[in-house]
Amino acid sequence: MPRINKALSVSVTESAPHRQMVSLSSLLCFVLVITCIPKLTSAQEEPPQRIPAEFMSYLGADWLERPSRISEERPDEMLAAMGLKNGDIVADIGAGSGFHTRRMARLVAPTGQVFAVDIQPEMLEILEGRVEDEGLTGIVPVLGEFDDPKLPDNQIDWILLVDVYHEFANPDLMLAKxxxxxxxxxxxxxxxYRVEDGTGDHIKADHRMSVHQVLSEWTPAGFELIELHEFLPSQHLFIFQKAVSDRTTGVSAQSAIPSYSLFEAISEGHVEVTASGQGAEAVNLTIQRMRSDPMVITLPVGTYFKALGSSSDMIARRDGVITLEEDGPQPWALLARTVNRNRPVPVAEDGFDIHQADEQPSLRNVMWQFQGMSLHPMIGSVIEELALWIVSENAGYDDLVAHASRVPIPVEQAIALAAAYTDSAGIDITQKQIWADRDKFVPALTDEALKKVFEARNLS
Known part of the structure; x- marks a missing residue:
């Protein structure tokens, strides 16, 4: 049964619990689930609270064992980065069918132990069957709870969480446990799975996380980032340890990697940065660290790039991240969108001033919404640009028709989607030209759910 990712999402059919596949014919069918995403207000200054994704049912366990997973996720390389050894006591939280549990059991054998934690007893039964078939020992199935993995205190050398943290209903409580x-x-x-560079976009949006999102939740919870690996095809690999305040005096630990938001790093003199054009879908930053130790720099979606010349302004459409480990200028490409409809697309010779996202709150809210949604690439870029132009230039129907015709769906449908997304981002479309023009596209809509968005605004 198809699962809808977020409000105003393209209807999808799934060949896997978290993977999205959209056919050309299904682009003509839209399903709106407004309650799936919090409606923002134009005055909102902080990102909306992340909504945990639905956890995968045990009925999808076969997908966890798909042969292509070896090449897609490189589990053996990922586990090698952990350096597991004989005697380690490890926990696989969200163990599922035991895909990683069984591999770890071999690495910590013969005297180590793996706690395989899952909240579904049916999933643990599947895991136990596979463990028995492979003749493995040292694996302890644990039926966890939504807010408690049921692990023994102060006994675990390693905890592994693969594509599961984003599903935690109570992340603060789980992090504490x-x-x-x-x-x-x-x-x-x-x-x-990554948000930043598009390599994780084959996975639904609520099953991906950016470095910016992870650090904003894990650092306040008492963890320090000590390694950040990006060698996996589509996923981040974070290595955390307890913060200094939680460790007993004398216990050796790795040095934490300092992490900063870009504007924090600039204001504290840790980096110097310039920005230039790179076409309609990216901005190129050149960043240089001003201190010798490595650091992780993040940049939030909605960061605004003000053109120094006549080209269009740009806005970051995803969170960004870079790890600075070398001296000298480093290139940093960020996914972005053009803001000004009738100005030239920026090229390498065009420069920008960089402004914090909250300086353009309405545009920032639109980008927040789109980062948290899954739109098919055949329509996503155009819908995002239409929404931005509705906000930045008060563009009406006639202004948008030519650009909307670039997608393989009816023009009226594309413009209605952009307007509806804009409204869900906290921008009052009844005060925009697109609302005055609604009779030019709403009567042509064939999707009743999409029509209801505009009917509801009529009544409000």
């Missing part, structure tokens, strides 16, 4: 279960020398390996 994990910290409690770790030895003072213990570490956590967290794997999540």
């Amino acid at each position: 994990m910290r409690q279960a770790l030895k003072d020398s213990g570490k956590v390996a967290l794997v999540e």
Whole structure:
């Protein structure tokens, strides 16, 4: 049964629990689920709270064992980065069918132990069957709870979470319990599909996380980032340890990698940065660290790039991240969108001033919404640009028709989607020209759910 990703999403059919596949014919069918995403207000200054994704049912367990997963996720390389050894006590939270549990059991054998934690007893039954078939020992199935992995205190050397943290219904409580279960020398390996560069876009949006999102939740919870690996095809690999305040004096630990938002790093003199054009869908930053130690720099979606010349302004459409480990200028490409409809697309010779996202709150809210949604690439870029132009230039129907005709769906449908997304981002479309022009496209809509968005605004 198709699962709808977010409000105003293209109807999808799934060949896997988290993967999205959209056919050309299905682009003509739209399903709106407004309640799936919080409606923003134009005055909102902080990103909306992340909504946990639905966890995968045990009925999808076969997908966890798909042969292509080896090449897609490179599990053996990921586990090698953890450096597991004989005797380690490890926990696989969200173990599922035991895809990683079984591999770890071999790495910590013969005296190590793996706690395989899952909240579905049916999934643990599947795991136990596979463990028995492979003749493995040292694996302890654990039926966890939504807010408690049920691990012993101060005994765990490593906790592994692969594509599961984003599903935690109570992440704060789970992080506290994990910290409690770790030895003072213990570490956590967290794997999540990327948001930043598009390599994770074959996975639904609510099953992806950016470095910016992860650090904003894990650092306040008492964890330090000590490694950030990007060698996997589509996923981040984070290595965390307990923060200094949680460790017993004398316990050796790796040095934490300092992490900063870009504007924090600039204001504190840690980096110097310039920005230039790179076409209609990206901005190129050149960034240089001004201190010798490595650092992770993040940039939030909605960061605004004000053109120094006549080209269009740009806005970041995804969170960004770069790890600075070398001296000298480093290139940093960020996914972005043009803001000005009738100005030239920026090229390498065009420069920008960089402004914080909250300086353009309405445009920032639109980008927040789109980052949290899954739109098919055949329509996504155009719908985003239409929405931006509705906000930045008060563009009406006639202004948008030519650009909307670039997607393989009816023009009226594309413009209605852009207007509806704009409204869900907290922008009052009844005050925009597109609302005055609604009779030019709403009567032509064939999707009743999409029509209801405009009917509801008529009544409000």
